[in-house]
Amino acid sequence: xNLLLKSLLITLTLFAxxxxxxxxxxxxxxxxxxxxxxxxxxxxxxxxxxxxxxANTARLIDVTTNDQLHQWQHTxxxxxxxxxxxxxxxxxxxxxxxxxxxxWETKSGKIIGYWDFPTITKIAISANGTRALIGMDAxxxxxxxxxxxxxxxxxxxxxxxxxxxxxxxxxxALTGSSDQYAILWDLKTGKVVxxxxxxxxxxxxxxxxxxxxxxxxxxxxxxxxxxxxxGEMLSQLPMRYMTISASAFSPKGDTLxxxxxxxxxxxxxxxTGELLNTWLQPKGVLWGNTAAAxxxxxxxxxxxxxxxxxxxxxxxxxxxxxx
Numbered sequence: 001x002n003l004l005l006k007s008l009l010i011t012l013t014l015f016a017x018x019x020x021x022x023x024x025x026x027x028x029x030x031x032x033x034x035x036x037x038x039x040x041x042x043x044x045x046x047x048x049x050x051x052x053x054x055a056n057t058a059r060l061i062d063v064t065t066n067d068q069l070h071q072w073q074h075t076x077x078x079x080x081x082x083x084x085x086x087x088x089x090x091x092x093x094x095x096x097x098x099x100x101x102x103x104w105e106t107k108s109g110k111i112i113g114y115w116d117f118p119t120i121t122k123i124a125i126s127a128n129g130t131r132a133l134i135g136m137d138a139x140x141x142x143x144x145x146x147x148x149x150x151x152x153x154x155x156x157x158x159x160x161x162x163x164x165x166x167x168x169x170x171x172x173a174l175t176g177s178s179d180q181y182a183i184l185w186d187l188k189t190g191k192v193v194x195x196x197x198x199x200x201x202x203x204x205x206x207x208x209x210x211x212x213x214x215x216x217x218x219x220x221x222x223x224x225x226x227x228x229x230x231g232e233m234l235s236q237l238p239m240r241y242m243t244i245s246a247s248a249f250s251p252k253g254d255t256l257x258x259x260x261x262x263x264x265x266x267x268x269x270x271x272t273g274e275l276l277n278t279w280l281q282p283k284g285v286l287w288g289n290t291a292a293a294x295x296x297x298x299x300x301x302x303x304x305x306x307x308x309x310x311x312x313x314x315x316x317x318x319x320x321x322x323x
Contacts, residue, residue, distance in 0.1 A: 022264075022278035026316040027305065030066045032059075033313035039081060042298035044088040044127075044168075046307040048106065049296070049315060050095075052081035058095045060106060063307065063315065070109035074100050085125040085132075088168050088209075092129030094146075096120045101134060103146050113146060121161050127168040131187075133175075135161030141175045143187060153190035157181060163204050167211035172228060174214055176202030182216040184228055194231040198222060204244040208253035213270055215256055217244040225256065225270050235273030246308075248297040257306060259294025265308055267320065279308070279318045 032040075038054040042063070052058040057073040058081040073081070074097050083096040086106070093104045098120060103113040119137035126132070131152070134142040137160050143153040157177035165174040172193065173185040178201040184194040198218035206215040213234070217223040223237040223244055237258075246259035255276065256268045267277040292312035299306055309315045 022280045023318065023321065024280055026279075026281070026318050028317040030063070030315045031313060032061060032066075032309070032315050036292075036313050037295060037309065037311050039084050040296040040309040041084045041086055042296050042307050042309065043086045043090050044298065045090070045301040046298040046305070046317075048086055048090060049307075049309060050084040050086055050093055051309065051313075052084060052095070053313075054080060056080060058084055060093065060104075060109070063317075069106070070104070072102070072104055072109070072111070074102050074114065083120065083123045085123050087125045087129035088127035089129060092125065092146075094123055094125050094132055096123050096134075101132065101144075103129075103132075113149060115144075115149065117142070122164045124164050124166045124173075126166055126170060131166070131170075133164045133166050133173050135164040135175060137161070139177070139179075141173070143173060143185075143190070153185070153187070155183065155185050155190070157183070159201075162202055165205050165207045165214075167207040168209035169211050171211040172207055172214075174205045174207050174216075176205045176216060178202070180218070182214075184214060194226070194228060196224070196226060196231075198224075204247055206247040206249055206256065208249040208270075209251065210253055213249065213253055213256075215244075215247055215249075215258075217242065217247075217258075219243050223258065225268075225273065234271050235269075237268060237273050238275070245293045246295050246297045248299060250299050251301070251303055257297045257299070259297050259308060261293040263292050263294060263310055265294055265297065265306070265318070267306075277321060279306075281310075281316070 032051050040051040049061045060070040079097045081095045086093045101115050122135040124133040132144045141155040159178035163176040176182045182196045182202045200218040200221040203219040204217040214226045225234045244258045248257045265279040292310040296309035
């Protein structure tokens with residue numbers, strides 16, 4: 001890059017940063033893995049973090065003390081944990097390697113169940129820890145009974161499953177695929193409730209706890225918020241090209257957190273799509289830094305704080321100040 005172009009880009013970047021209002025000072029910061037993370041999730045209240053480095057074990061961490069509670073792997077060969085999830089009651093967790101799924105008890109750290117599945121891509125666990133949603137490269141998602149070890153429903157797409165979500169009330173599953181469709185499923189009947197198409201592959205989806213609202217995001221495309229009852233779009237987030245790498249609805253379902261590959265976190269009003277707050281960790285050096293994606297987000301139980309986990313292995317706690 002020549003000196004003139006580099007100087008111009010620096011100037012434009014500084015102007016852009018000056019025009020943005022964001023918070024850059026976190027309440028707390030923890031290092032969960034200096035080598036970086038492949039997958040991560042928080043418990044619903046942000047008190048637990050479950051993280052895994054590339055081709056490594058999964059570690060359950062007490063967020064407040066930053067103490068490691070348990071370390072888990074599926075087999076002696078340890079092909080690497082690629083996806084993780086914690087039940088909303090904090091009692092159970094699931095981990096996935098590319099071809100297997102394991103269920104763990106968070107208090108004792110004991111393994112409760114183990115199953116072989118082909119080409120797992122994404123997972124979610126029900127609020128009480130008795131069901132799992134297992135997305136696969138084989139164009140389908142299993143709604144799986146962890147207690148009895150059986151498939152309840154099979155949800156099909158026409159391409160790879162990239163993202164999945166469950167509502168805490170046990171009513172809906174939401175799946176997103178490279179076929180450009182996000183599909184809302186009834187967990188009792190296994191039938192399609194709503195389906196929404198984007199112009200690019202679906203990269204991230206989320207459901208509010210009560211199942212009333214859904215978020216769908218296409219890679220390098222639009223992020224939209226939906227009424228699950230009517231199927232109507234409530235709002236479209238005002239970003240032309242927006243890839244969401246992590247998301248979480250607030251406990252009341254009125255706001256949505258989104259994280260991006262550039263380490264930016266935004267808080268949105270669900271019904272209007274208004275941007276309420278932004279958090280962005282400042283970089284020490286403008287040039288030469290490696291960007292870290294936000295890969296996990298959670299609200300505190302009282303909604304006054306949020307927790308973020310970046311692919312760099314750094315977790316942070318931020319206070320919520322709505323602009």
